[in-house]
Amino acid sequence: MKALKKLAVLLLVGLALLVVALNIWGALTLGSLRPSANAPVHEHANQVVMVFGATGSVGDGLLKAAMADPDVEKVYVVTRRSSPRIEAGVAQGEIEMRLHEDFTDYSALADILGEVNTVLWGLGTTSLGMDDETYTRIHVDFPVAFVTAWLAARRDGPMAFHYVTGMGTDSDGAQHWAREKGRAEREVAALAEGSGLRTFGHRSAFIRPSSEQANAMHYLLEALLRPGALVIGSEELGGAMLEISARTSELPNGAIIDNADGIAYAQAYRARQSP
């Protein structure tokens, strides 16, 4: 019994040290972008928003942010199925849902792609237990096919594509998922070159689900990881994306947004919404 207690204490101390080390690392290494205090904002930059992955933990918060933004006039959700938030939005006339099956083919969206200004791409999943080929199809082929179809329908800005790739994304990384997400960031940016589209890779750390989906563990993790800027709320991330879209002349095509950068843009977004 005594030995068990000792082991439990050792484990707790180990965990506490790990959390402290992670926070120190985050505080020292993250955050290279500073939103300018007086950047001009394009009031129509987020007029029409399209959300992918809205039934997921991240996408649900991105959708919540888009629905709450007073500058957003229309929200399209492209999805395989509905969710309570999508259902409520459709019932209130705030969302148009397009049921979609093949995310490598967007011909069914040809009637609306030309309207869209901002895309919030939370579609994606864990690499655990997934073969490399399927992972590549979902995380590279899907977004590349979408951006190709979007640019065929429209090339005039303001247009912004926000892809939640995640912390650790690295085209030269050791892991397949990290390399493939890095490749996707680069490929969509290359497609956008010379057009009015800017693409952004959001290398977020832990993304706390929206208040409707989060539980006590999520909030505990958030409290533990906030000091090192290693957590962002999903709705907060949506706000950061909308702010980056609206600041049409601030960040270049292909910019990488780490978790601390996301927090900084979310703060700028909140300041603009309630000055």
Ligand SMILES: NC(=O)c1ccc[n+]([C@@H]2O[C@H](COP(=O)([O-])OP(=O)(O)OC[C@H]3O[C@@H](n4cnc5c(N)ncnc54)[C@H](OP(=O)(O)O)[C@@H]3O)[C@@H](O)[C@H]2O)c1
């Ligand atoms: N959660 C985090 O803390 C975190 C942090 C950093 C980065 N990310 C990244 O954010 C992305 C989303 O993560 P999540 O936690 O929100 O995952 P999630 O809760 O599993 O949601 C995944 C979303 O993607 C859709 N999706 C997955 N596979 C699909 C497919 N083959 N075809 C069409 N739709 C598909 C799902 O649609 P269905 O409902 O139809 O399955 C769902 O809307 C992932 O790329 C993840 O790596 C997440």
